[in-house]
Amino acid sequence: MRRWLRHVFHLGTKELHSLRRDPVMVFLIVYVFTFAIWSVASGVRTEVTDAAIAVVDEDRSELARRLVDAFQPPYFRSPALIEPGEVDRVMDAGRYTFVLDIPPDFAADVLAGRQPALQVNIDATAITQAGIGLGYIQSIALREAQRFAHEVEGGADLPLDLVVRARFNPNLQSSWFTAVMQLVNNVTMLAIILVGAAVMRERERGTLEHLLVMPLTPSEIMVAKIWANGLVILIAALLSLRLVVEGMLQVPVAGSVLLFAGGSALYLASVTALGILLATLTRSMPQFALLTIPVIIVMNLLSGGSTPLEAMPDWLQLTVQILPSTHFVAFAQAVLYRGAELGTVWPRLLAMLGIGAVYFLAALARFRAALAAQQA
Structure with missing residues (x-):
């Protein structure tokens, strides 16, 4: 041996x-x-960083302006405002990963409790940003709509306060x-x-x-x-x-x-x-x-x-x-x-x-x- x-x-x-x-x-x-x-x-990068986003604002309301202002760095670039007829052209050119379409009377429908729909057009060839970014957009839109309704109507606070704790990687x-x-x-x-x-x-x-x-x-x-x-x-x-x-x-x-x-x-x-x-x-x-x-x-x-x-x-x-x-x-x-x-x-x-x-x-x-x- x-x-x-x-x-x-x-x-x-x-x-x-x-x-x-x-x-x-x-x-x-x-x-x-x-x-x-x-x-x-x-x-x-697997998280959303500096994602290009455009907004079609057909409502021109205070809530619509809040939505536009809510998309901020480092997750999103400052949103570009485009017209409805430009959506297909800019998506085909690959200029934006997300295009958010705010419909007419969106703020009024929110206040009336009609649960209006927002359209999000996504370039899914950027598969990672597409999946994660959609969750970001949904969260931002829901948060701003709830805050707007609460401030205008003076309603009660939400009954649920969700606290997220990411273990082992706090900042994801x-x-x-x-x-x-x-x-x-x-x-x-x-x-x-x-x-x-x-x-x-x-x-x-x-x-x-x-x-x-x-x-x-x-x-x-x-x-x-x-x-x-x-x-x-x-x-x-x-x-x-x-x-x-x-x-x-x-x-x-x-x-x-x-x-x-x-x-x-x-x-x-x-x-x-x-x-x-x-x-x-x-x-x-x-x-x-x-x-x-x-x-x-x-x-x-x-x-x-x-x-x-x-x-x-x-x-x-x-x-x-x-x-x-x-x-x-x-x-x-x-x-x-x-x-x-x-x-x-x-x-x-x-x-x-x-x-x-x-x-x-x-x-x-x-x-x-x-x-x-x-x-x-």
Whole structure:
């Protein structure tokens, strides 16, 4: 056992030196955990921000003016007043995401209790702003109508006072969510690419044959690549969490970074084994790249980081449980967002351990077969 550990250590050290001498891979690691996270988190917005809105005011009342004035930055741009005949033209040109049409006698109908209708035309090609922005417009219109009726009629206050408390993200900033999920997705992507490329590089350069003539076992070679590449990604991810997510993007981390590091190490052991498994199924670097693209896309999109698992069909919710990324996303969200402790997330860690063991054994079997074929 001591000899096995010594071989694994020295092979892993060799892997680190090889990675250090590869400027493309070093640049990829730095880029993925710095600019790639910052640019996506700061540039991609899921909340309504600076939405273009126009208003067709056919009422010309005090209530209509209040509605127009209620749409303010940072959610909406200052509304533009247009004529009814311009609606189709400006919507076709894509100038506005929302066009609100206030009908004639709107204020009078509100005071008379007739519940008049407002028409909202939405450019649904901007799907995120369309869905969320409609809720904003409904809330604004209802609030202003109620205030107007109360002031003019002197009616009683509403019997219900709704107080909204958003936990874990009080201001509903999309960057808080996007930054952490981008970090998690990049860990998955880089772990597969880095260790798989290491195997393919050994094969294409002919250095794998040199290892075969040495008194080394396939498990030693494989475990060395896993711990060396996994360690690099783990250190880069933790530095990115501190410097980019917390430092540059000002996203607070609620839970234990040490616990997150331990879970990340467990996840990296499983996903790097998957990278080796994929590398053994291909014969060249281009083939490996083409195979990893759909695997990474599926793992990231179906992990629960982009779409909630509850929104997926029942059969798909069960199927994605075999992906380690599904459990890692749930683990990372629980620790980093909600401050969960080990007693809460241990089932996710156990699931990653079990899935990782299956990947490791499958990768080891394929790796042994590939080495045997190379020797023959």
